Amino acid sequence: DAGVIQSPRHEVTEMGQEVTLRCKPISGHNSLFWYRQTMMRGLELLIYFNNNVPIDDSGMPEDRFSAKMPNASFSTLKIQPSEPRDSAVYFCASSARGDYGYTFGSGTRLTVV
Amino acid sequence: GENVEQHPSTLSVQEGDSAVIKCTYSDSASNYFPWYKQELGKRPQLIIDIRSNVGEKKDQRIAVTLNKTAKHFSLHITETQPEDSAVYFCAASIRGSQGNLIFGKGTKLSVKP
Numbered sequence: 001d002a003g004v005i006q007s008p009r010h011e012v013t014e015m016g017q018e019v020t021l022r023c024k025p026i027s028g029h030n031s032l033f034w035y036r037q038t039m040m041r042g043l044e045l046l047i048y049f050n051n052n053v054p055i056d057d058s059g060m061p062e063d064r065f066s067a068k069m070p071n072a073s074f075s076t077l078k079i080q081p082s083e084p085r086d087s088a089v090y091f092c093a094s095s096a097r098g099d100y101g102y103t104f105g106s107g108t109r110l111t112v113v
Numbered sequence: 114g115e116n117v118e119q120h121p122s123t124l125s126v127q128e129g130d131s132a133v134i135k136c137t138y139s140d141s142a143s144n145y146f147p148w149y150k151q152e153l154g155k156r157p158q159l160i161i162d163i164r165s166n167v168g169e170k171k172d173q174r175i176a177v178t179l180n181k182t183a184k185h186f187s188l189h190i191t192e193t194q195p196e197d198s199a200v201y202f203c204a205a206s207i208r209g210s211q212g213n214l215i216f217g218k219g220t221k222l223s224v225k226p
Contacts, residue, residue, distance in 0.1 A: 033214075043157070043202065043216040056213055091156065101147065102214060104156040 004105035006092050012111045018080040021108045024073055025094030033102065034067055034077050035091040043091075049075065082112045115140040117205050119217025126193050127225055134220045136203035137185040143205040146179060146186045147214070151200045160201075161188070193224045 005024040013019055025032045033048040047057040049069045057067070064083070069075040079086055089109050093102040116139040126132050138146075147162035163170045163177045163186065170177050174193075179186040190197055200221050204214040 042218045045213055045215070048213060101159040101162060104158070106156050 004092055004094050004103050006090075006105035006108050008108060009106060010109045010111075012113065013082055015083055015112055016081045017112075018078065019082045019086075019110060019112075021077040021090050021092075021110070023075045023077070023092030023105060025075070025092070026096070026103055027073065029094035029096045029103075030072070031095045031097075032069060032075050033093040033095075034075070035093065035104075037089045037091060037107070046077070046090075079110075082110075084112045087111050115143060115205055115207065115213075115215040117203060117215050117217045119203050119220060121220060122218065123221045123223070125223045125225065128193060128195060130193055132190045132193050132197070132222055132224075134188045134201055134203070134222070135185060136187070136205075136217050137183075138205040138215075139184070140205070140207060141181075141184065142207045143184075145206045146177070147204050148175075148177060148188050149202045149204065149216075151202065151219075153199075157202060190222075193222075195224050195226050198222055198224045 004026055007022045031050050034046040036044050036046055046059045047067045048055055052069045065079055067077045089107045091104050091107045093104045095102045117136055119136045124132055144165040148160050149157035150160045151157040161172050161175050161177050163179050168179055174191050176189045200219045202219045203217045206212050206214045
């Protein structure tokens with residue numbers, strides 16, 4: 001299994017531009033999580049899905065952030081418009097029912113200038 | 114909601130010594146407590162976890178203990194090696210891996226040869 005796959009690995013964009021981060025969970029995993037990691041705030045949960053349905057999006061900072069999971073093998077996190085304070089590493093993770101561990105992707109390092 | 118406190122934020126030990134990292138949680142309904150290791154520039158990786166029906170779990174040089182009454186859990190690493198140097202995160206969840214993992218702020222462990 002290739003694990004959780006995220007793309008792109010690095011993204012540099014200008015303030016005001018739209019950014020889309022992508023995630024492919026491990027096949028068979030039915031929960032998917034988006035986290036943001038910064039030095040100041042550590043690992044923060046943004047949103048998670050069970051069986052493609054958003055369960056808790058209370059961590060999404062503001063309306064500029066949106067996430068979708070159109071099917072069991074794909075999810076996107078979109079920021080529109082992006083701001084410099086959105087610069088962080090964004091991790092996607094997935095887990096399977098009965099398996100208590102999360103598997104994280106390699107992350108997307110986002111820099112907004 | 115759940116809040117996880119982790120101490121210390123940095124820890125430096127000599128190779129061969131033991132290292133202990135402690136976490137406390139606030140929600141008595143939490144039932145799953147994983148520990149993740151994150152090397153510089155890499156993804157967090159699950160190293161050990163414990164469920165609320167168990168008081169201690171060991172895996173070679175690492176062990177985790179849980180005190181449900183006091184709502185704290187600890188990671189113990191014995192015979193530390195330079196490759197143990199990393200940031201370690203504790204986390205807690207009330208729904209296992211199908212729910213929201215709340216992470217501590219992390220402990221940067223440095224093992225000096």
